[in-house]
Structure formats: C-alpha cells, structure tokens
Amino acid sequence: MEEVAKMGWEIVTTILFWFGLYAIVSISLNLEYGYAGIPNFGRCLAVIVGAVAVGGIVVRILMFAFHVSGQFLIASGQASSIANGIISHNPLFGICLLIISLLIAFLLGMVVGAVFILPSAKLSEDYLAITLLAISEVVVQILYYNTDIAGGYYGVAIPDILNFISSGKDAVFVAIILVVALFVFIFAERLLNTPFGRILRAMRENENVVKAFGRNIMLLRVKTVAIGSGIAALAGALYALYTANVVGILNLYSRVYWTFLPFLMIILGGLSNNRGVLAGAFVFALTKVLLDTYKFEIKTYLHIPFSATWLGYILFGAVTLLILYYRPEGLIKEKPITTKPIKERTKMKEG
Numbered sequence: 001m002e003e004v005a006k007m008g009w010e011i012v013t014t015i016l017f018w019f020g021l022y023a024i025v026s027i028s029l030n031l032e033y034g035y036a037g038i039p040n041f042g043r044c045l046a047v048i049v050g051a052v053a054v055g056g057i058v059v060r061i062l063m064f065a066f067h068v069s070g071q072f073l074i075a076s077g078q079a080s081s082i083a084n085g086i087i088s089h090n091p092l093f094g095i096c097l098l099i100i101s102l103l104i105a106f107l108l109g110m111v112v113g114a115v116f117i118l119p120s121a122k123l124s125e126d127y128l129a130i131t132l133l134a135i136s137e138v139v140v141q142i143l144y145y146n147t148d149i150a151g152g153y154y155g156v157a158i159p160d161i162l163n164f165i166s167s168g169k170d171a172v173f174v175a176i177i178l179v180v181a182l183f184v185f186i187f188a189e190r191l192l193n194t195p196f197g198r199i200l201r202a203m204r205e206n207e208n209v210v211k212a213f214g215r216n217i218m219l220l221r222v223k224t225v226a227i228g229s230g231i232a233a234l235a236g237a238l239y240a241l242y243t244a245n246v247v248g249i250l251n252l253y254s255r256v257y258w259t260f261l262p263f264l265m266i267i268l269g270g271l272s273n274n275r276g277v278l279a280g281a282f283v284f285a286l287t288k289v290l291l292d293t294y295k296f297e298i299k300t301y302l303h304i305p306f307s308a309t310w311l312g313y314i315l316f317g318a319v320t321l322l323i324l325y326y327r328p329e330g331l332i333k334e335k336p337i338t339t340k341p342i343k344e345r346t347k348m349k350e351g
Contacts, residue, residue, distance in 0.1 A: 050236025
C-alpha cells in the first residue's frame, strides 16, 4: 500500500513539475505568437539561455568568489561543491543563489531575445519563422560544441540550492516552480490587459493598420520577443537548478521539447488566452507523464505493432490535427481585452 501511495505521489509531483515549466514557456510563446503573431520557432534558444545563465555565468561568479581557477569543467565542479557545503549549513545562501540565477537568466534572456529578433524583424510571417528557427539552431550548435561556455556536450555542475533539505526536496522544488509560474501568469495577464496588449493583437491581425497609426512594427517585435525570451529563460534556469547540471545542451533542451510542444499547448488551450494556455499545459503534462509511466502496459493491452516510445509523438500529432480541424480556437476561446476604463464604461452602460 505504501509503495502504491509513493508511486502515486511521484506521478503527481512529476505532472506538476512539467506543468509548471511548460506553463512558463507556453505563456512566453503565447505572448509572442498568440498575441503578437510572431511565429518564434526558436523558442528553445531562450530556454537554453536560462540554463547558460546558471551554468555559464552564476557558476563563474562562484568561481571568482571562492578563488577557484583552472579548466572550466573541473573548476566549476569544485566551485559548486564549495557552494553546496555552504548551502547545507546556510539555507539563505541557497535562496539568494536561486533569486540571483533567475534574475540573471531573465535579463540575459531579454538581451538575447532582442538581438535574436533584430536580423529578421522586417520579414513576413513565414520567412520570419524559418529565420528564427535557423538562428536558434546555429546558436544551439555553438553552445553544444563549445565546452567553455556552459559545458557543451559534457555539461557543467551547478550548486544544489536545496542542499539543506534532506528529504522531500523534489516537492519543494516543484512548489518553487509553481510559484514562479504563478508570478509569470499574473505578470502576463497585467501586461497584456493594457494598451500594449491591444496593439499586439492589432499587429497580429493587420500590420499595415498599425503602421498607418504611426507605430514601429520592428520596435514592437523587439520588445515582445525580449519580454517573451526573458520569461522563457526562467524555465531554463529552473530546469538547470533542478537537475543541478547543464547536461549535454541538446539532450535536455531540444527544439521538440521547448519549441514544438509549447506550440501544441497554446493551440490546444487557445491562442491569445493565458488561462487556455495553462489548461493546455496541464492537459499535456498529465498525458505526457501518464504515457511515460504506462506506455508499455498500453502497448501490450492494445497490441500496438510498433515501439511504445513513439506512442506519445503519434498521439500528440493526431490531437494537434484534430484541434486545428474541429476546434481551432482551442479549449478556451479568445476574449476581448478588458482594461479598467473599458470595465468602468461597461458598468456605466449596464447601470
């Protein structure tokens, strides 16, 4: 009985873990694609930047603070080991390290996002998507093969910010991820229920109209991608801190998991609707974890004639096609933006 309860708790924790991470990434992508109409097929780059901020910048700060020198791959492990020793006796150090990591990841994500969109900000939608994907892949390959930036294919050790906790560490980290996701949701809701959110929707519907009113489309795209990339980088930083290692770059931060699947979630939940995105992220996380846990039992029971590994890909692909054909608005339909003056005017009319 205890083993069943333990397994059930692990499944719930895993579902919430992936839901929190994908909620952050999907909200950032919804800001760019759902509201502004920017098809950012290079979303995984921003997530990788968050991991690089921790493994490449925060770890170097620790190396400098602890006077650790030498080859980066070895020295990073020594600095992280010293930090773990401090965290085990001083929890405040681990919490400060978490906050600093998230702050650096957000700022670095914004800078990279702004630079990332500059070469392609004047392109039309189709060419923009291809260009962003190509730029993302080039940068990812550089990060993968250059081991001096953030470990590359070897990976780099990162301090365990919860090293002061002996048991239940996963549950605590999941709680941290969910809190960050909640703050991201609130921030996105407040930001997009403003004139900025309305101009993004207008840009998505018809760029020429926005230009006619004197707005700079390129500047709007740069601002939008900078904010979206900063948010997505938070997920990368949290994932790196959770694993306590930036392992192999391409293995953990592939475009399938951090670009195409988030697109599936916002299509499933509903474009330009953050509540729908949360619903899409939760449905995906629930399905993903249950499939990963019981895929071999499902294969045996249904007599599936191919490897169970491909079951999830086939299912999610089929779901995407069905949604696009039968319910393109997603689970929760897009609603008009209601700012405070609009709400007050509506109340006056009703009164």
